[in-house]
Amino acid sequence: MxxxxxxxxxxxxxxxxxxxxxxxxxxxxxxxxxxxxxxxxxxxxxxxxxxxxxxxxxxxxxxxxxxxxxxxxxxxxxxxxxxxxxxxxxxxxxxxxxxARYLMARARRGEPVVLPDGRRVIRMFSGHASSPLWESFTDGYVVDPHSLGLNGDLVRDLVAWDEAIQDSGPEGEPPEGWLEAGLHIWRRLRDELAPVAEVRPEFWRVAG
Known part of the structure; x- marks a missing residue:
């Protein structure tokens, strides 16, 4: 902004x-x-x-x-x-x-935090935590990739991608090719989790 x-x-x-x-x-x-x-x-x-x-x-x-x-x-x-x-x-x-507006209202009313189609929202971004996957308005804010039943290779690639940006530090520049690699991993996540969740690529930042 x-x-x-x-x-x-x-x-x-x-x-x-x-x-x-x-x-x-x-x-x-x-x-x-x-x-x-x-x-x-x-x-x-x-x-x-x-x-x-x-x-x-x-x-x-x-x-x-x-x-x-x-x-x-x-x-x-x-x-x-x-x-x-x-x-x-x-x-x-x-x-x-x-x-977020819709899910926050559901959480406030004590309803399941899911979209109108019944799916969860998983946010993907590196927040210098134990996982780059997040689920807002829930008790388990940081989501363990293993808990989602993901393919083992996908989990390893996701963790390696997250570690690459964490190694650069909070103020460091993303490694070369990090965004492109993230989008590739996100598409795989999107496809694997499509029946149960929408995955948002929040690491894909708006310029400015």
Missing amino acids: DVELADRSDTTWEDLRPRFRVFIYPAPDEPARILDFVDVSIDAVLHEVGTLADDDRHLWSLALVRGIGVERGLVWLSGYDYDDTPTDAVEWQRRGEMQ
Whole structure:
């Protein structure tokens, strides 16, 4: 995240009648409910989202609609389209924010910490701990790879990948090829755990 000092004189127009688009994802086998809110403040929209998402019992995302006709597009404000498969670090981050909001609400209500499709969320990043796998909002925050029933070769490669970055220290630069190796291991994890968990590649950082 970057923060820059701004000057109010660097803008040439204002719009007090925005159009917001809200996406509510009721269940894995149901289409998203998509609603536009026009001529309202974002505060009013967020209040309505709380009701529509039933206090985060449903995943949701929010965008600002810009342009008209074929020029219409979306500026994502919270999350993004959950029905789209992430293709880069930014999209994975936005998906993760949606999931964290949903899972935290489930944990707060004492419900199983799983996604709407019943799967767990396993986060993959090196946190200088005993494992590079994590599961938020659970008692077992750091996940032992052996507990997931993974292939032995995959566990060894995962541990070696994690040790490589730990050896460089908290402030050190990642070893050459570390990101590419991590993405390769993540794809193997994703495929092996697909029936029971979604694996998020959180080591794939957003630039800046």
